[in-house]
Amino acid sequence: MRPVPRVVIVGGGFGGLQCAKALRDKPVDVVLVDRHNYHLFTPLLYQVASCLLNPSEITAPLRKVLRGAANVRYREGDVAGVDFDKRIVQLADGDELHYDHLVLATGSATNYYGNEEVRAHALGLKDLGEALQLRNHVLECLEHASTAATDRERQRLLTFCIVGGGPTGVEYAGALAELARLVLPREYPELSPSSLRILLLEGGGRLLPMFVPSLSTYARRELEGLGVEIRTNTFVSSADDTGVVLHDGMKVETATMVWTAGVLPNDPLHEKPERLPVDDHFRLVGTAGVFAIGDVAAGHDKRGNALPMVSPPAMQAGRYVARQILDPGTRRPFRYRDKGTLATIGRRAAVGQIGPLRFRGFVGWVVWLVVHLYYLVGFENRVRVLMRWGWYYLRLDRPIRLIVEAQPARDSRELAGRESDRPTDR
Amino acid sequence: MRPVPRVVIVGGGFGGLQCAKALRDKPVDVVLVDRHNYHLFTPLLYQVASCLLNPSEITAPLRKVLRGAANVRYREGDVAGVDFDKRIVQLADGDELHYDHLVLATGSATNYYGNEEVRAHALGLKDLGEALQLRNHVLECLEHASTAATDRERQRLLTFCIVGGGPTGVEYAGALAELARLVLPREYPELSPSSLRILLLEGGGRLLPMFVPSLSTYARRELEGLGVEIRTNTFVSSADDTGVVLHDGMKVETATMVWTAGVLPNDPLHEKPERLPVDDHFRLVGTAGVFAIGDVAAGHDKRGNALPMVSPPAMQAGRYVARQILDPGTRRPFRYRDKGTLATIGRRAAVGQIGPLRFRGFVGWVVWLVVHLYYLVGFENRVRVLMRWGWYYLRLDRPIRLIVEAQPARDSRELAGRESDRPTDR
Numbered sequence: 001m002r003p004v005p006r007v008v009i010v011g012g013g014f015g016g017l018q019c020a021k022a023l024r025d026k027p028v029d030v031v032l033v034d035r036h037n038y039h040l041f042t043p044l045l046y047q048v049a050s051c052l053l054n055p056s057e058i059t060a061p062l063r064k065v066l067r068g069a070a071n072v073r074y075r076e077g078d079v080a081g082v083d084f085d086k087r088i089v090q091l092a093d094g095d096e097l098h099y100d101h102l103v104l105a106t107g108s109a110t111n112y113y114g115n116e117e118v119r120a121h122a123l124g125l126k127d128l129g130e131a132l133q134l135r136n137h138v139l140e141c142l143e144h145a146s147t148a149a150t151d152r153e154r155q156r157l158l159t160f161c162i163v164g165g166g167p168t169g170v171e172y173a174g175a176l177a178e179l180a181r182l183v184l185p186r187e188y189p190e191l192s193p194s195s196l197r198i199l200l201l202e203g204g205g206r207l208l209p210m211f212v213p214s215l216s217t218y219a220r221r222e223l224e225g226l227g228v229e230i231r232t233n234t235f236v237s238s239a240d241d242t243g244v245v246l247h248d249g250m251k252v253e254t255a256t257m258v259w260t261a262g263v264l265p266n267d268p269l270h271e272k273p274e275r276l277p278v279d280d281h282f283r284l285v286g287t288a289g290v291f292a293i294g295d296v297a298a299g300h301d302k303r304g305n306a307l308p309m310v311s312p313p314a315m316q317a318g319r320y321v322a323r324q325i326l327d328p329g330t331r332r333p334f335r336y337r338d339k340g341t342l343a344t345i346g347r348r349a350a351v352g353q354i355g356p357l358r359f360r361g362f363v364g365w366v367v368w369l370v371v372h373l374y375y376l377v378g379f380e381n382r383v384r385v386l387m388r389w390g391w392y393y394l395r396l397d398r399p400i401r402l403i404v405e406a407q408p409a410r411d412s413r414e415l416a417g418r419e420s421d422r423p424t425d426r
Numbered sequence: 427m428r429p430v431p432r433v434v435i436v437g438g439g440f441g442g443l444q445c446a447k448a449l450r451d452k453p454v455d456v457v458l459v460d461r462h463n464y465h466l467f468t469p470l471l472y473q474v475a476s477c478l479l480n481p482s483e484i485t486a487p488l489r490k491v492l493r494g495a496a497n498v499r500y501r502e503g504d505v506a507g508v509d510f511d512k513r514i515v516q517l518a519d520g521d522e523l524h525y526d527h528l529v530l531a532t533g534s535a536t537n538y539y540g541n542e543e544v545r546a547h548a549l550g551l552k553d554l555g556e557a558l559q560l561r562n563h564v565l566e567c568l569e570h571a572s573t574a575a576t577d578r579e580r581q582r583l584l585t586f587c588i589v590g591g592g593p594t595g596v597e598y599a600g601a602l603a604e605l606a607r608l609v610l611p612r613e614y615p616e617l618s619p620s621s622l623r624i625l626l627l628e629g630g631g632r633l634l635p636m637f638v639p640s641l642s643t644y645a646r647r648e649l650e651g652l653g654v655e656i657r658t659n660t661f662v663s664s665a666d667d668t669g670v671v672l673h674d675g676m677k678v679e680t681a682t683m684v685w686t687a688g689v690l691p692n693d694p695l696h697e698k699p700e701r702l703p704v705d706d707h708f709r710l711v712g713t714a715g716v717f718a719i720g721d722v723a724a725g726h727d728k729r730g731n732a733l734p735m736v737s738p739p740a741m742q743a744g745r746y747v748a749r750q751i752l753d754p755g756t757r758r759p760f761r762y763r764d765k766g767t768l769a770t771i772g773r774r775a776a777v778g779q780i781g782p783l784r785f786r787g788f789v790g791w792v793v794w795l796v797v798h799l800y801y802l803v804g805f806e807n808r809v810r811v812l813m814r815w816g817w818y819y820l821r822l823d824r825p826i827r828l829i830v831e832a833q834p835a836r837d838s839r840e841l842a843g844r845e846s847d848r849p850t851d852r
Contacts, residue, residue, distance in 0.1 A: 036829065037827070037828070038830075054480045054481075055828055055830055056480055061613075061827040063609075063613035063614070064613060064825070064827070067612050067613050075573065076572075077573075095573060124833075128830050129830060129833040130833050132832035132833070133834070133835070135832075136832055137835065140841060143463065143502040146501075146502075147502075147519070157841070186494075187487075187489035187490060187492075188489070189499060380817070399482065399487070400482040401487040401489075401490070402463065402464050403463045404462070404554050404555060404832070405832045406562055407550075407555040407556050407558070407559035408831070409559070409831065415566060415567065415583070
């Protein structure tokens with residue numbers, strides 16, 4: 001029996017997971033590598049950061065998702081490099097994985113545009129560890145503000161600066177405003193709700209630039225109704241322990257700068273901060289047997305426009321590449337189907353555009369809700385998230401207000417054992 | 427108007443929270459101090475560690491619990507010391523709280539009996555940070571075992587050593603055995619379920635020494651039926667990166683030592699590791715206006731027996747002390763009502779003794795379930811935990827299998843601001 005081809009997929013996000021699922025029970029041997037043991041539904045990450053959802057409700061353990069597929073297995077690991085000639089993926093733990101087909105689907109990371117000062121003081125909102133850090137941090141700010149020695153210090157702790165007016169910034173700003181509005185008056189008698197300040201800074205001329213201008217205007221009005229101060233055409237030029245300085249020299253005293261102002265491809269080859277060049281079949285230029293999809297790849301639609309760094313093109317490319325691997329004779333080029341864009345503003349408004357349709361307000365919110373539940377991985381997660389949303393919609397609560405960190409992981413030496421023991425057993 | 431007396435309660439566990447609740451809407455001004463912003467239902471902590479419950483389901487934010495009581499407020503803080511003459515509690519952040527009545531309810535911490543080697547290598551199961559660390563660690567062991575270079579290393583990673591045969595050790599051992607039995611065969615094709623080893627080590631002659639011997643025997647048989655190896659009359663004498671050494675010199679190669687072998691009072695006065703001496707009204711000996719309750723205090727029942735370090739006497743003492751504070755004339759001594767003891771073994775067996783009654787098996791499990799739901803704080807938590815238990819009872823799953831740590835907290839300097847800024851504003 002001829003051995004079946006080995007497919008290595010790096011990254012269990014939207015693109016990598018769709019590719020792995022499409023290869024289930026097919027005549028290939030698949031290894032899905034990810035540093036995390038779960039798939040993360042990033043569009044709802046801001047709801048973990050704002051005390052509304054549990055981490056377990058927006059994640060699915062990769063082994064559970066892949067359960068029952070005898071030809072697909074999960075491998076926890078970080079990619080250290082790829083030897084394209086020998087067709088080998090090198091992992092950080094020293095192991096090497098041979099491949100016949102390699103799919104790079106490593107997504108993107110926060111882009112601080114090289115400003116190390118900003119990076120050192122910013123809070124990200126791109127992975128689960130960052131969302132929990134942000135949740136802890138905001139709750140700590142409220143606690144510290146409750147006992148602040150001076151009015152000035154209290155005001156600094158109650159000033160929350162969100163940088164970036166894209167969907168993540170807009171959605172988090174709305175969720176934070178509602179959290180504060182619901183919780184402060186009832187549970188923080190020491191604090192005046194009116195002293196809370198949420199600033200949303202956007203470098204461009206309007207919020208949500210991927211939407212039509214009328215929806216940007218609507219989003220701005222809704223956020224302002226929730227008490228969010230919005231400044232467009234505004235950049236952060238520097239940051240220190242006491243606050244941030246804007247491009248015009250204005251200083252904002254704050255203990256919180258949430259950075260959602262840009263992403264950059266998460267290149268596993270550790271080369272340049274650019275999307276990997278691919279042809280119109282997502283083949284990595286200059287290599288054989290290597291595909292790159294999703295945020296990390298510079299894919300194009302048939303008109304030559306760069307694919308946006310969002311989940312639908314990644315998922316479509318994942319399925320497309322799986323078909324290419326199973327039937328290399330197929331030469332039908334990739335056709336991107338634009339699924340539209342959605343963003344919520346607070347608890348019952350949203351904006352959306354799907355093809356020629358425009359939604360906003362409550363109708364937009366219902367569309368947003370249905371779409372997000374549909375794409376959430378796992379039936380149980382859908383049920384739980386829907387119940388939570390229903391409950392909080394009625395009860396107006398944000399109950400997951402815990403300041404908790406896992407104790408740091410055990411020393412990795414202990415997990416790995418004494419290296420000196422190993423050779424004798426090999 | 428005469429100012430109302432100020433009551434400072436240190437600790438938001440079972441004792442402190444009951445005391446605060448009993449003082450709600452009474453003519454006192456109450457400050458509840460705790461380093462954590464939540465009340466933790468410790469009896470279900472092992473279910474967080476074994477991937478069954480979310481942290482939010484066994485906790486209640488203290489501000490939420492105290493919501494609506496105008497005379498009770500929460501203060502995040504660590505106690506650095508108490509000046510009994512000046513009646514001042516000193517907090518680690520430098521603030522001082524004056525009190526007329528002080529209630530010390532700081533609970534207990536893990537007791538490593540002075541063995542620093544063991545402490546450095548053990549995983550605790552006493553607070554939420556430790557439970558999440560243990561969850562992460564066990565899942566990492568399974569991942570590392572999946573790619574171990576040698577059989578010996580794989581076996582070391584699949585050997586889980588639980589020290590202490592009290593309720594925590596027994597309940598966690600059963601839950602870990604079920605987690606492994608449910609998840610390994612379906613999701614870890616690289617691992618043979620039979621190679622997993624769970625050892626439960628108990629220093630005394632039998633498990634659950636607080637129960638009658640017949641229930642200890644039943645618990646042992648049930649755990650052995652789940653595949654747990656039990657060794658009584660066994661102590662850990664030392665530990666290193668590769669495993670633990672037992673008192674008889676035997677070496678167990680393991681990456682996991684969970685330590686549930688003892689607790690010691692969490693003395694906020696940082697004196698000796700003994701329970702604080704109190705009279706039969708829980709007044710701290712040698713002081714005025716100071717009470718100590720729960721695990722930290724050496725309270726006695728009317729026969730002179732030390733109160734056990736479990737939640738019922740702490741809760742009863744909390745309410746008793748609240749009555750003392752409100753009506754100092756009352757001189758009726760404390761009468762401990764023994765509420766019995768319960769422990770689960772796996773998914774549908776438990777042992778219990780309440781007064782003259784003895785339960786075991788499924789009946790014991792139903793009693794255990796009802797009692798735990800009843801004492802869980804918050805209606806919503808009760809509903810959610812019951813749904814989870816029902817769901818997992820039917821679906822045989824342990825879905826919260828996430829390896830995730832919050833990113834470390836922001837530098838505390840940043841939250842506190844520049845110290846040099848402060849005096850000018852005071």
